Amino acid sequence: MAFKCVSQKVAQAIDVELMSSSGGFSIDQLMELAGLSVAQAVQKSFDTKKNPNVLICVGPGNNGGDGLVAARHLYHFGFKPSLYYPKQPEKDLYQRLVVQCKNLNVPIYKELEQAGDNLVDKSDIILDALFGFSFQGEVRDPYKEIVGIFEKTSKPIVSVDIPSGWNVESGPTEHVKFQPQVLVSLTVPKQCVSHFKGKHHFVGGRFVPPSLAEKFKFDVPVYPGADQVVEMNL
Amino acid sequence: MAFKCVSQKVAQAIDVELMSSSGGFSIDQLMELAGLSVAQAVQKSFDTKKNPNVLICVGPGNNGGDGLVAARHLYHFGFKPSLYYPKQPEKDLYQRLVVQCKNLNVPIYKELEQAGDNLVDKSDIILDALFGFSFQGEVRDPYKEIVGIFEKTSKPIVSVDIPSGWNVESGPTEHVKFQPQVLVSLTVPKQCVSHFKGKHHFVGGRFVPPSLAEKFKFDVPVYPGADQVVEMNL
Numbered sequence: 234m235a236f237k238c239v240s241q242k243v244a245q246a247i248d249v250e251l252m253s254s255s256g257g258f259s260i261d262q263l264m265e266l267a268g269l270s271v272a273q274a275v276q277k278s279f280d281t282k283k284n285p286n287v288l289i290c291v292g293p294g295n296n297g298g299d300g301l302v303a304a305r306h307l308y309h310f311g312f313k314p315s316l317y318y319p320k321q322p323e324k325d326l327y328q329r330l331v332v333q334c335k336n337l338n339v340p341i342y343k344e345l346e347q348a349g350d351n352l353v354d355k356s357d358i359i360l361d362a363l364f365g366f367s368f369q370g371e372v373r374d375p376y377k378e379i380v381g382i383f384e385k386t387s388k389p390i391v392s393v394d395i396p397s398g399w400n401v402e403s404g405p406t407e408h409v410k411f412q413p414q415v416l417v418s419l420t421v422p423k424q425c426v427s428h429f430k431g432k433h434h435f436v437g438g439r440f441v442p443p444s445l446a447e448k449f450k451f452d453v454p455v456y457p458g459a460d461q462v463v464e465m466n467l
Numbered sequence: 468m469a470f471k472c473v474s475q476k477v478a479q480a481i482d483v484e485l486m487s488s489s490g491g492f493s494i495d496q497l498m499e500l501a502g503l504s505v506a507q508a509v510q511k512s513f514d515t516k517k518n519p520n521v522l523i524c525v526g527p528g529n530n531g532g533d534g535l536v537a538a539r540h541l542y543h544f545g546f547k548p549s550l551y552y553p554k555q556p557e558k559d560l561y562q563r564l565v566v567q568c569k570n571l572n573v574p575i576y577k578e579l580e581q582a583g584d585n586l587v588d589k590s591d592i593i594l595d596a597l598f599g600f601s602f603q604g605e606v607r608d609p610y611k612e613i614v615g616i617f618e619k620t621s622k623p624i625v626s627v628d629i630p631s632g633w634n635v636e637s638g639p640t641e642h643v644k645f646q647p648q649v650l651v652s653l654t655v656p657k658q659c660v661s662h663f664k665g666k667h668h669f670v671g672g673r674f675v676p677p678s679l680a681e682k683f684k685f686d687v688p689v690y691p692g693a694d695q696v697v698e699m700n701l
Contacts, residue, residue, distance in 0.1 A: 254566070256567075257567045266499065276693045277693075309673050328491075329492070332488070336489075440543070440567075442571050445570070458510065459511075460693075
């Protein structure tokens with residue numbers, strides 16, 4: 234692999250540093266830029282007119298928050314996003330991101346089955362924003378069902394940061410082996426990326442100071458123009 | 468003019484609504500997207516290699532905050548930003564944005580004269596992020612000096628939201644008549660735009676819900692691709 238990947242522990246340390254008083258970033262800022270880069274990766278990978286319907290599967294933490302931000306930007310890019318958001322935490326940030334989606338009339342569902350239709354069947358693209366680099370262990374309810382669908386569906390999946398349910402370092406597990414078509418690594422690729430066999434791998438998060446990358450021994454990729462994502466060679 | 472412009476009062480009401488509980492946005496989010504759109508407008512208007520040195524003149528309020536965010540993105544886009552920031556408020560948000568710039572080794576100056584050199588003389592582009600739509604009255608010290616330089620310099624000026632010191636509605640005043648080469652209207656153009664005689668007028672802030680635009684009777688422009696700015700026909 235032509236680029237460096239980091240462990241779960243290093244990914245967590247980078248995140249802490251970015252949001253510390255010496256990094257200066259707020260979670261609102263980082264989530265906005267992360268979600269924007271995810272939306273740009275979708276926009277670069279799919280035709281807005283041919284594949285407008287994006288089902289965003291939103292997890293309970295920050296990976297889900299990135300998905301909520303991506304939903305808003307996808308709407309503005311001309312896609313038709315829907316949210317499957319089974320557990321909606323009371324955290325102010327997530328609630329505000331939901332309000333922003335509601336103001337765009339983005340449908341928000343708590344159940345996968347809606348009036349006899351499965352949300353996945355009605356979508357052209359699935360955005361997997363369930364779990365990110367802090368995930369550990371096994372996928373539990375209510376997320377087990379949707380990850381099970383990821384295993385079987387022929388719809389293209391775009392995973393945010395890591396494919397949800399994979400081990401952050403060792404990749405696919407006994408229970409979760411699905412391969413997204415597109416992977417958007419945020420800030421820096423995690424070690425599990427070496428197991429990714431999809432079509433497009435993007436890196437997003439164009440906010441990393443060179444000094445931070447040096448400290449944690451990874452490379453900041455060269456982004457084109459004013460883009461917030463860069464496609465990596467596989 | 469092919470697009471609608473708003474008064475100072477309406478611009479303020481839109482801002483309040485966006486950040487109300489019904490709008491759901493945080494100031495961090497809106498400032499991040501505003502600053503990013505300003506940086507994109509600079510990137511679209513100038514050659515990064517031929518005109519790398521951008522002097523960002525930072526005011527005491529949110530217009531200045533947009534400038535601080537733009538500085539960070541300009542750095543990542545390959546420009547060489549410097550900040551002229553004579554009055555640095557203690558507000559946590561601005562302080563954090565300054566930390567982010569410091570981590571990129573962006574020089575920050577409180578005085579226009581540095582070791583006998585004038586900051587303006589050393590720059591290729593001037594980014595005017597002094598005052599935005601809430602400005603009223605006359606430009607006072609310490610900003611009088613730099614606005615005076617805007618009047619005389621042949622360097623291209625990019626103004627954030629409105630040319631600083633102009634009346635938000637009636638445009639140039641007895642004391643402040645400079646014409647920026649580029650104007651980046653944020654969220655929606657203000658009435659003074661009809662007096663703009665520069666080369667490029669961009670609108671930025673790709674986050675406006677259609678329902679909000681309808682309520683305040685303005686049009687959301689059609690942005691290309693995943694861009695955060697759109698150039699308007701003059």
